[in-house]
Each structure stands twice: as structure tokens, then as C-alpha cells.
Amino acid sequence: MTIATARTDTIIDELRQVNLFTGLPESTLVHFAEKSHVKEGGKGKVLFIQGDESEWFYVVTRGWVKLFRETLEGSEAVIDVVTNGHAFGENAVFNGGKYSYSAEIIDPTRYIMLPTSLLEYHVEKQQRMAMNMLSGMARMQNIQSREIEHLNVQNAPQRIACFLLRLCPSDAQGTIRLNLPYDKLLIASRLGIKAETFSRALGKLKQDTNLKIDGSAVTIPSLSTLIEYTCTHCSQTFPCEDL
């Protein structure tokens, strides 16, 4: 039996918020918490690089991290941008122990590093952990299929509209107000669009759907207009929750 310290208590609480760790026995969480490191980092800090031997996987507890792939020539494709309660780098366990993307902090971030070896151990021992991992990967697979679809069939304004829709709560009514989660350049990269095109596409979107944007504040007067605008060019339709 391990005596939990205040430090591990906090970490355990934080891990419990993460899908990967739901429903696991307390002892397992303690096990992870004890071997973990809590860190903070600022914009630009690189957590790992695609292809690196994976020693740790990560959980974000505050801030934003960009997951991306970069070619020799320097062009990059953003795979995902994650925040509180999300794990990443964990799939390296099933990828020959190598990260399949790079990770970089884009906003002051607090994160937990957990040993990959421990994950490997528990995934093999505990059915529940394996199941958690499976549903996480299925969810990711879904998101990525949608991404591929969108890159193929949607234009820039539609992709932006879809991005905004996914920020709306599924039970949203009437006029919706929300804030862009991170800066426009990053949203653009996330959608596979250049910054200039993003700006212009946003202009077109405003004009086509009466959307208003002031800085990062977005006002959507009519959800249905936006749905009509983008979801007809998608195989799913709002609310297209990621399960």
C-alpha cells in the first residue's frame, strides 16, 4: 500500500478527468501519479518530436498544445490542438515506441508527464485501461476521417464554419456568443489554410451567414444558417459530437 501525499492526491484528481484513466482502480492511479512529473512551459517549448523514442506521454491540465507533423522542407500540418484533460503521445506505445507527431506548447501550459512504460504495463494487464485506450483511439480515428473528408470536399469558409460549429454546445439556442480558443493563424493551420486566406474566408463567411467577429469574440445570430452553410458539405451533421 502506498501512502498518498498531497502532491499525488492532486495529480490523481487531475488524471481522473482524463478519459484514458476513467474507471481505473485507485491503486493504478496512485501508481501513475507517483511516477509522474508536473511541469509548466511557455509558448514555443517543444515537448517531443515525431520519430523520437517515446519515454513519456502527456496530460494537459492547463493551456494549449499543438500536435503537428513537419516535412524536411519546413511545411507543417497540424494534426490537433489539445487542452485541459487531454492526453497525447500515448499512442506511441502501439507505434513501435515512437511518437507519430511532434508536440509544441502554444500558450502557457501546465502538464503532467507520465512514463510510457507504465502505460504499456497497465494496458496489457488491465482490461479497463485497454478499453479506455481503444475508445480514445476510435474517437481520434473518427476525427481524422472527418478531417480527411473536409480537406477533400469543403472550401475554406465551410471549414471555418464547421470549426465554429464544433465550438458550440450541442443544445445551443438563439444567438450564440463564443471566443476563438487560440489565435487565428493557428486555427488556419489547424484547418489547412494560410493566414491570409483565413482572413478572407472569414470575411466571406461573415457576409454569407451574418456572423460577427470582433477580435476573438464570435457572435452567431443563427445556428441553423451556419449548419445549412457547412453541414450540407459533410457526411455528418450538427451536432457532430466526437462521441
Next chain:
Amino acid sequence: MTIATARTDTIIDELRQVNLFTGLPESTLVHFAEKSHVKEGGKGKVLFIQGDESEWFYVVTRGWVKLFRETLEGSEAVIDVVTNGHAFGENAVFNGGKYSYSAEIIDPTRYIMLPTSLLEYHVEKQQRMAMNMLSGMARMQNIQSREIEHLNVQNAPQRIACFLLRLCPSDAQGTIRLNLPYDKLLIASRLGIKAETFSRALGKLKQDTNLKIDGSAVTIPSLSTLIEYTCTHCSQTFPCEDL
């Protein structure tokens, strides 16, 4: 104990070729084989549609099946094209029981239908089955990340070159000869390109790399030229095996 019939024996042998079923106890394979249906279908047969309640998952034993997503407007994005020894539709188990893409036969195909419920049962009971499923999904995730990257950073001739490279054995030497696995229109869709553009891009590729194509017969005089041509615009490099 179950007495295996000649029918189930054949099926068991075929299932054994599939990653999802490797290393499983004989009894499990028998269990699956007994509840399975072997079928054949021709071009155009739709096996299931995205969003359908999933009752069966599939294993291809001969032929080709296209996995795709289709929008209301009729545009489609091809997610994958699978052949012998590949399972598909199995991830519906972790997707709320719904298929996350549609599947259609594109060439005379022989396939095995297996009950999703049985998969669900065994994935929960048998560690090994869960692990097989995990590595399969990790592999898929990798492929899809690469796909997203390519749609973002590669142009049409580069994507075709990459497609051809992935048809080459990783230890290939000297002049390589191979055949396109399915027709050009489908390859084009698979790469997110229109047929006309595909044709022109192929022309450019031939001109740029001395590649020769006659019908479906491809001759690659220099692998390194092709690698130089495309892999500099990718985060991975040949041979970029899908593990």
C-alpha cells in the same frame, strides 16, 4: 468442444491471416468462424453505409473494397481501399455501434461477415484481442495522420509518387516493375484528386522522374529519384512502412 467442419476450417485459416486475429486461441477462432458468413459480391455492391447500426464487420479474402464518406451533396472522400487479409467496419464497436464510413465493392470480392457482438464480447474478455485491435487502430491512425499531412503539403504529382513508393517492397533495388492495384480513377479519389488532374499529374511525374507507365504497368528506373521527389515533402521517408 466444437467439432470443426471443413467450412469452418477454411474460414479459420483465413482469419488467421488477419492481424486482428493473430495469436488468439483456436477456440476463439472457431467461435468466430461458426457465426460467420462467407459471401461474394461484384463491383458496386454496397456492404454498409456510414451511420448504419453495425451488426457485422468484415474480412476481405479476395478482391477490393472501397471505404469512403459521402456528403449530402454527393461528393465523396475515399478513406481507404482494402484487399486480402484486411478487416474493416470493426471499429464501429467503439463508435457507438455505428459505422464511421461506407463500404463498397469495387472489384469481384470474396469476404467474410462476422458478428460485431462477438467481437465486442471477445475484445472485452481477451487481452490479446484488445491488443490486436489497439495495434490495428494505431496503424490506421498513423496512416490517416500521414494522409492529412499529404493533403496539406504535397501537390498532386508528389502524392502520386508517394502512392507508388508505398507499392514498392522496402528492400527494392534497381529498376522496379509493378502494377497499379486498381483503376486510375479510384487511385485519384484515394489521393483526393480528380481523374483529369491525375492524368496530367502523372504526365508531369513521368517527365520529372523518368517513370514509365503503360496501362497499369509501372516501371520505376530509379527509386532514389522518386524518393528525392516526394519524401522531401513528407515528415517520413521511404520506406515509410505502416508498421
Next chain:
DNA sequence: CGAGGGTTTGAAGTGCATCAAATAGTGTGG
């Protein structure tokens, strides 16, 4: 106030899509 990053705007170029039509290839029935 001034520096620097984020964002917008303008002008010009490029790549891919689209529409239209020609050509090649394949399988069919006579």
C-alpha cells in the same frame, strides 16, 4: 512612444477543378 507579433488588404501567380470532347480499351452479341 516604439517594437513586434498578429491580422488584414492588395496584386499577381499557380494548381487544381470544371466542362467539353477526343481517344483508347474492353466486353458483347451477331
Next chain:
DNA sequence: CCACACTATTTGATGCACTTCAAACCCTCG
């Protein structure tokens, strides 16, 4: 074995969406 029908592929001409390069603007923060 040929003519026909039908599909796959190529070619040409044109248009549009997104990119690129350049510069202005805007906002924040030291």
C-alpha cells in the same frame, strides 16, 4: 472476327480558390 456500346483515360480550354509576396494596419506591452 467485326461492329457496337460502354467505360476508362487523355487532352484542351477556361475559371476559380487558394497561395504568394508585399505592405499596411492594429494592438499590446515594455
